[in-house]
Every structure is written in C-alpha cells, then in structure tokens.
Amino acid sequence: MVVLGGSRQGVVFRVVLAAAVAISALAAQAQQADPAKEQITVKQTPTPSGEDGNKRARGLLAQMVTALGGDAWLSRKDWLVEGRTATFFKNEPTGVQPFWNYHRVLDAKGNGEDRLEFTKKRDVIQIWNATNGYELTYKGKKELPKDIEEDYFRRLQHSIEKVVLVWLKDPQTIVVDGGTSMVQRRAADKVTVIDSTNDSVTLELDANTHLPLWRTFEWRNATYKDRDEDVEEYSDYHDVQGLPTPYTITRYHNGDMVSQRFITKRQYNISPPATLFDLDQPYNAKHK
Numbered sequence: 001m002v003v004l005g006g007s008r009q010g011v012v013f014r015v016v017l018a019a020a021v022a023i024s025a026l027a028a029q030a031q032q033a034d035p036a037k038e039q040i041t042v043k044q045t046p047t048p049s050g051e052d053g054n055k056r057a058r059g060l061l062a063q064m065v066t067a068l069g070g071d072a073w074l075s076r077k078d079w080l081v082e083g084r085t086a087t088f089f090k091n092e093p094t095g096v097q098p099f100w101n102y103h104r105v106l107d108a109k110g111n112g113e114d115r116l117e118f119t120k121k122r123d124v125i126q127i128w129n130a131t132n133g134y135e136l137t138y139k140g141k142k143e144l145p146k147d148i149e150e151d152y153f154r155r156l157q158h159s160i161e162k163v164v165l166v167w168l169k170d171p172q173t174i175v176v177d178g179g180t181s182m183v184q185r186r187a188a189d190k191v192t193v194i195d196s197t198n199d200s201v202t203l204e205l206d207a208n209t210h211l212p213l214w215r216t217f218e219w220r221n222a223t224y225k226d227r228d229e230d231v232e233e234y235s236d237y238h239d240v241q242g243l244p245t246p247y248t249i250t251r252y253h254n255g256d257m258v259s260q261r262f263i264t265k266r267q268y269n270i271s272p273p274a275t276l277f278d279l280d281q282p283y284n285a286k287h288k
Helices: 009-033 050-068 146-157 160-165
Strands: 078-089 092-105 112-118 122-129 133-137 139-143 174-181 186-194 199-204 210-218 229-241 241-253 258-270
Touching: 050 160, 050 174, 050 186, 050 199, 050 241, 133 146, 146 229, 160 199, 174 199, 186 210, 229 258
Parallel strands: none
Antiparallel strands: 078 092, 078 258, 092 112, 112 122, 122 133, 133 139, 174 186, 186 199, 199 210, 210 229, 229 241, 241 258
C-alpha cells in the first residue's frame, strides 16, 4: 500500500517494492501447488522502473481512456443513472432501495453537480454542489452531516475522472507501473498515480480490455490517526451509446463491503433541466 507523507521518492520506492513483493509471493504460491492438481505456471515479469516504468504506466492509462470511449467519454456533458443501491454493515446487507442519479459536468476539470432521488416515490432528495450536500424532503432543506460530505468529496477527488482530467495534467504528478495483479479472476495491470502532495490513487485495469476493474486510495483517519482504505470495484460492463459502462459498482471500506449499486439504465448527454439542481426549487421539482 502507498504510505502517505514523507518524500515523493520514498513513496515511489515503496510502491515499486510492494509490487515486487506481490509478484514474488504469487510465484512462490505457484511453486508450492499441490502436484496432484493441474500445475499453474506463473511468468514473473520484472516491473519497469524509472522512465521506462513511467512511460509504460502512462501508456496503460491512455489505453484505459481509449477503452472507455476516448473523446466521447472525455466530453460527456451529463448523465442519468437508474438502479438499486444496497448498503452493508460488516458485510451483511442492511437495506436496498431504488435510486435515480442526475449528474451534469460544469467544467473541463470534471467538477459538477449531482441530484440523487431515493424511495419509490422519489421523495427523498440529495443535491450536491461544489462545496456542500443537502437533503430535500417535504420538511424542507437541510445540509447533510459533515462526515457524509467529507466522504462524498473525498471519493470525488479520487475518482477516475479526476485522475484523468486533473492529476495526469499536472507535470509534478508521478505515475508508477505496479506490475500485474488479479481482480475478479482476471489478469490486471496495476498503475499508481501520485500527485504533488503525495496523495495517490491506484487503478487496476483489465489486461485484455484495459477497462478499470478497481480504484483504490488511502487517507489518514483524523480520529484514530491510522490510515483508511477505500476501494471501488467495477464489473458487468455494458455498451451505452458507444461507451463501456459498469452496471455493478461495489465499494469496500478497509476490506469490508459497505455498498453496492446495481444499475438498470444509464443515459448520457440528456440535458437535464437546471431546476433539478436548484436548492430553492421544491424537492419534487419536475424532471421535464
């Protein structure tokens, strides 16, 4: 795992070292396999370092963008996601409810606004702008708790869109080739992106399709003074208007499943009315 803090060179060294240890462990497991079972040969490929590693890692991220749709993915203006969301506590489900998520992009850095509608009646609303999140119901408007806001904006700043549109355009950003891994029983290419503040995001991309399978980042827990880990897993890709789109998104916190989205419909560039994102409109503002 990437350790936050310290010198950037130290961070890069630890990332490369972790990748080498993981590859060595995988090879050792293969050598110790039960001889009565089919033998699996693990080809150990040295992880490129320095300029070669940076070039290969950036190439992998470029392949990811192309796989996601290239310019069409980069130029999305808005979208609507419909489906069901499930929550978990200690890996046990605690509830499932339908949701509708309207999103519109506001600038070239991927900043935007969200409107989420919950319950079958769509009468519990969340609206997120650049700085805050609010809940709208028949009782009126109120700001969401600070811990929920912090979680939302933390994940937003470590999203794949932010990595591509902001992090990679900073000349001080370092991109590290983490070698290969296994995600969802698929071979994956692992890339870690480290910004000028030593914050980092690790992406694991399908080795064949180059589509994202995992997104991981860590941050320091202000209460317990240790580090927390947030993982998003992307699966069940569908072609939506020419853009490969994951229809199942699973989130893990420190290894425990905390939520899962099952998407039933997604549309891009639908031009939702501005009233949907207006905090001064009634919570049940019309969609058309």
